[in-house]
Amino acid sequence: MRFFTKPRTHDDFAAEIQAHIDLETDRRVAEGLSPGDARAAAVRAFGNIAHAQERFFEASRWTWLEQLVQDVRYAWRVMRHSPAFVATAVFTLAVGLALVTVAFTIFNAYVLRPFAIRDPDGLHQIVWHSRDDGGQGFRWRDYGQLRERTEIFSAVIGEDARFVSSKSRPLLAASWVGSVLGVIALVLSVSGLYGVLTYTLSQRMKEIGIRMALGATAAAVVRLVLRQSTRIAGIGACAGVAISFAMLEILSAVVRFREISLVNVSAFAVGTILVLAAATLAAYQPARRASRVDPAQMLRTET
Amino acid sequence: MKTRSAEDREQLALLQGTLDVLILRTLVFGPQHGQGIARAIQETSEDVLLVDHGALYPALQRLEAQLWITAKWGTSTNNRRARFYTITRTGREQLVAQSNRWRRLAAAMARVLGPAPEA
Numbered sequence: 001m002r003f004f005t006k007p008r009t010h011d012d013f014a015a016e017i018q019a020h021i022d023l024e025t026d027r028r029v030a031e032g033l034s035p036g037d038a039r040a041a042a043v044r045a046f047g048n049i050a051h052a053q054e055r056f057f058e059a060s061r062w063t064w065l066e067q068l069v070q071d072v073r074y075a076w077r078v079m080r081h082s083p084a085f086v087a088t089a090v091f092t093l094a095v096g097l098a099l100v101t102v103a104f105t106i107f108n109a110y111v112l113r114p115f116a117i118r119d120p121d122g123l124h125q126i127v128w129h130s131r132d133d134g135g136q137g138f139r140w141r142d143y144g145q146l147r148e149r150t151e152i153f154s155a156v157i158g159e160d161a162r163f164v165s166s167k168s169r170p171l172l173a174a175s176w177v178g179s180v181l182g183v184i185a186l187v188l189s190v191s192g193l194y195g196v197l198t199y200t201l202s203q204r205m206k207e208i209g210i211r212m213a214l215g216a217t218a219a220a221v222v223r224l225v226l227r228q229s230t231r232i233a234g235i236g237a238c239a240g241v242a243i244s245f246a247m248l249e250i251l252s253a254v255v256r257f258r259e260i261s262l263v264n265v266s267a268f269a270v271g272t273i274l275v276l277a278a279a280t281l282a283a284y285q286p287a288r289r290a291s292r293v294d295p296a297q298m299l300r301t302e303t
Numbered sequence: 304m305k306t307r308s309a310e311d312r313e314q315l316a317l318l319q320g321t322l323d324v325l326i327l328r329t330l331v332f333g334p335q336h337g338q339g340i341a342r343a344i345q346e347t348s349e350d351v352l353l354v355d356h357g358a359l360y361p362a363l364q365r366l367e368a369q370l371w372i373t374a375k376w377g378t379s380t381n382n383r384r385a386r387f388y389t390i391t392r393t394g395r396e397q398l399v400a401q402s403n404r405w406r407r408l409a410a411a412m413a414r415v416l417g418p419a420p421e422a
Contacts, residue, residue, distance in 0.1 A: 013360075015384075016337065016360075016385075016386045017357075017360075019336070019337075019338075019383065019384055019385045019386065020337045020338045020341075020356065020385075021338075023336065023338040023339070023379060023383055024338050024341075024342075024356070026381060026383065027338075027342065045341075046355065046356045046357045047355025047356060047357035047358060048357060049357060051357065052357035052358075052360050052361075055360075055361050056360065056361075056364065059361065059364060217365070217368070217369050218369065219368070219369060
């Protein structure tokens with residue numbers, strides 16, 4: 001399967017045609033024709049040169065676009081035909097994505113970046129100069145007094161070092177557990193998608209057999225299946241993002257997360273990418289298996 | 304986009320299958336350039352499968368895209384530059400599969416049509 005090779009240039013193909021005609025001319029000269037007659041015969045034997053170049057041009061230039069349009073339309077048709085499949089796939093992916101995103105957000109907030117603040121501009125740093133401490137330093141009492149002034153400060157932290165690690169053991173453990181659960185959820189979604197895809201592909205074997213008999217390459221079949229699953233994954237991802245938002249809002253109402261900003265773009269990005277990659281992975285194996293089918297056999301057994 | 308008549312499409316479908324096998328079969332004996340392949344097909348089929356040489360190229364391009372054959376520019380025996388095609392492992396496997404299909408098909412047709420009438 002060739003996805004990433006550089007396409008041939010027009011000139012390269014023209015050179016190949018020229019070389020072909022030259023070789024054929026040599027051959028005819030060796031068979032006894034005059035050079036002029038030999039070349040004329042060679043050109044005649046080649047057939048329509050413009051035709052060949054036109055087909056090459058068409059093939060290389062528009063194939064990918066044509067195929068993309070074709071694949072998308074086909075994918076849409078198939079999805080309309082099996083709404084149950086689409087619903088299941090979208091649901092599993094959405095749940096997976098939501099769980100991963102939520103887990104990662106919490107993990108990120110508590111373990112990776114301790115200072116995830118909802119309103120970064122409202123963060124003020126108070127530097128203390130104390131006369132009797134000979135410089136910068138403040139006492140526990142000062143910290144306590146500041147904390148009490150809740151009409152000024154919504155929250156106060158005293159820090160000595162530049163970063164504060166989350167010393168809250170239960171929360172730390174919970175965020176690790178949450179992340180592991182998120183990964184498990186993702187794995188489950190992937191295997192769910194894999195199972196659903198394998199089943200539906202086995203239903204569509206006859207159709208794939210016909211396509212291959214009509215000239216679809218194995219690569220085309222794989223691309224077809226992958227595009228379809230990517231579409232589904234995309235829908236699932238969007239649904240997942242929506243669910244994540246909802247879940248995070250609910251969670252922040254239930255548990256006070258202490259000024260932690262829960263809308264974390266990187267978490268959503270990571271979650272979405274993970275889900276799309278996982279969906280592609282899940283789809284790849286069934287797609288390959290589908291493309292390995294022998295069309296003749298498939299057409300025979302299905303009738 | 305070009306439109307193709309029904310006749311053209313039929314010819315195209317038949318041609319696609321035949322050309323693939325013929326090209327792969329020719330390349331089993333060693334790397335060869337387009338003109339050499341055309342000649343080989345012409346000669347071994349005793350001019351029955353006489354195709355426009357140019358008609359080979361879409362097939363060659365398709366086979367190359369599927370990685371059943373690879374291509375490289377080189378020099379021919381009489382010092383001409385040419386693009387040589389080599390069959391790959393996948394190509395060999397495909398050749399075996401398709402040759403078997405063709406033989407089965409030919410045998411079935413022979414059975415259906417019965418023996419040739421006495422001249």
